[in-house]
Amino acid sequence: MIALSLSEIARAVGGELRLHGDATPETTVSGDVDTDSRAIGAGGVFVAKPGEVTDGHLFVGRAVAQGAVLALVERIVDEPVTQIVVPDVVRAIADLAREVVARVRALGALQVVGITGSNGKTTTKNMLATILREEGETVAPVGSYNNAVGAPLTMLRVTESTRYLVCEFGADASGQIARLAGLVTPDVGVVLMVGMAHAGGFGGIEATVRAKSELVSAIRPGGTAVLNADDARVAGMASIARERGLAVRWFGESESADVRAAELDVTASGTHSVVTAAGERLPLHLRVLGGHHIKNALAAATAAMALGVRFSDAIARLETVELAERWRMQVMGSDRVRIINDAYNASPDSMQAALRTLAQITGEGERMVAVLGAMSELGEHAVDEHNKIGLLAVRLRIPRIVVVGQEARALYLAAVAEGSWNDEAVFFADADAAYDYLAGELRDGDRVLVKSSNSAGLRFLGDRLGESFS
Incomplete structure (x- = not known):
């Protein structure tokens, strides 16, 4: 996290600052923020999140032993550490993430990409991060950090030198993507597909479409929507983008796609294809198993190109990806x-x-x-x-x-x-x-x-x- 004073953090989260030891309101904190006391390091911020099985407030002491200098809590804990008391720690880390990203954005270099879809978010996120890391410092979620806790924790990892922030947005109910994407207002929003995943929570496929389109509605003015040309439900989101004056870039196997794949050959060593973009045709051997991951690769390449990455560089870097993520093919x-x-x-x-x-x-x-x-x-x-x-x-x-x-x-x-x-x-x-x-x-x-x-x-x-x- 970027360096902020205790008073700045308290204001950002709307909390009550309870100082401990030599700490003053102007004491700065710049350590990592986490809900897992085992992951806290020296100078870290521990978020005492209540859970279904246990309560993070029980682990504040362990976090202090690990080096935490600040705890976000919903009630005062009898431990030797400065605490900021808030009504809801999950909302607090979202508010803190909004503040941190806004401050880094104001420096002028940071660009943000948001990714959603019923399937393929984590794979696409990893592929895009692989492409972007060669361009500059890139922050992307660990695993599937895409919910109300994981997404803000990822955002809080940006620093003044971060050039790209890749966010993965998952949801099982309407409004969740809007809230998460609204914290960062992405420059580029990627919608992969709309399927039956979480349909029970959303209340049906049409409600799922509306929920995924929340990302397009959250893209900042002048930004770009990256949409799947082969998915009619996703393609329909172009009308939202155009109404908002956003650029639209398409990926898929359709002839209308800006970045498209053809001649797919799925083997045990990966998928071979030919990818066309900007009048150029390049072979792609994707080592991630499964032909369906070609769409994810196309989405990653399209988003990278929207950020200014050369097509040939995007393809070359995609070929280095060997595993989408643990437990994914x-x-x-x-x-x-x-x-x-x-x-x-x-x-x-x-x-x-x-x-x-x-x-x-x-x-x-x-x-x-x-x-x-x-x-x-x-x-x-x-x-x-x-x-x-x-x-x-x-x-x-x-x-x-x-x-x-x-x-x-x-x-x-x-x-x-x-x-x-x-x-x-x-x-x-x-x-x-x-x-x-x-x-x-x-x-x-x-x-x-x-x-x-x-x-x-x-x-x-x-x-x-x-x-x-x-």
């Missing part, structure tokens, strides 16, 4: 038994893409194995969407379908009804039982996809399998 195991651990998140769209990738990369003499868990936050659509995945798995002729967890049982039943008999589809109530089965079932030449939402916990099953067959 992460290749594990060995050539003998390859495990693809993609169980950090799952939606109907990403589940379909992962299954199709499994089919595309499995060669002659090799066997496809799909280990599938629940897709969360689908609300009333859950049974229908799990049914569709079960049908797709059978129609892709996947000979071994392993379904894990009661919330995914509809997927198993649909696979059986579609014709996956004689133990081609099996069901297990938990990951331990599934592991015991797979440990004895997998054989040389198997290509194994592990896919589920984070809440299903199959990412750890994928890790166990990867270690066992390494």
Whole structure:
């Protein structure tokens, strides 16, 4: 965080300053800000966030021992540290992030990119950050820091020398993206796609469209909206951009896209394509597994070009990206038994893409194995969407379908009804039982996809399998 006095921080968050020791209102603080006491370092700011399981106020002492010099709290804690008392610490870090970004922006060099979409946010964020780091100091989220806590914590990492801030905006209800994007008013806003992810929370697909379009509405005047030309729901957001006088740049496979890909060839080593932009055609070998990630690469390149990066530089840097993120199409195991651990998140769209990738990369003499868990936050659509995945798995002729967890049982039943008999589809109530089965079932030449939402916990099953067959 940039250096601010204690009084400046208190004003920014609207809190009551309670000094300790030698601290005065003019004492400056410039350490990292975090809600995890274990991550606090010397000079840090600890945010005592109440949680569902525990309460950050219980860990202020630990944060002080780690070097914290300031705690944001909702009630005074009997610990030897200066504290700022606020009604809501989550709102406080958002207010502090707005202040910090505004001050750095005023210096004239900082440019901000916001990314949203039902799928692909984290992958695109990592790709874009890889491109931009060669241009100047870049701050981007760690993992999927895209919610009301993670996004502001990322913003607070900017310094006076930061040239690019890449923000990832997730949401499971309307208004959330507007609030987060409103903290930084991005220069460039990227909308990847609109799908069924979180549809239960939003109340349906049309509500999801409106929620994702909040990013376009938050782009600063004179900015650029980067939109998916292949997604009609995203394409419709161009009208919002134009009404606001924003530039619109398109990515996709459509001939109308400003940055487009063609001649896709999906293999076990990545996806080959030819990308066209600004009258130039360049080959791209994307090492991140799965043809669906080409769209994310195009989005990253388009956003980078909107910031002034040369097309050829963007493509060259994309080719250095080997892994989207841990647990996202992460290749594990060995050539003998390859495990693809993609169980950090799952939606109907990403589940379909992962299954199709499994089919595309499995060669002659090799066997496809799909280990599938629940897709969360689908609300009333859950049974229908799990049914569709079960049908797709059978129609892709996947000979071994392993379904894990009661919330995914509809997927198993649909696979059986579609014709996956004689133990081609099996069901297990938990990951331990599934592991015991797979440990004895997998054989040389198997290509194994592990896919589920984070809440299903199959990412750890994928890790166990990867270690066992390494």
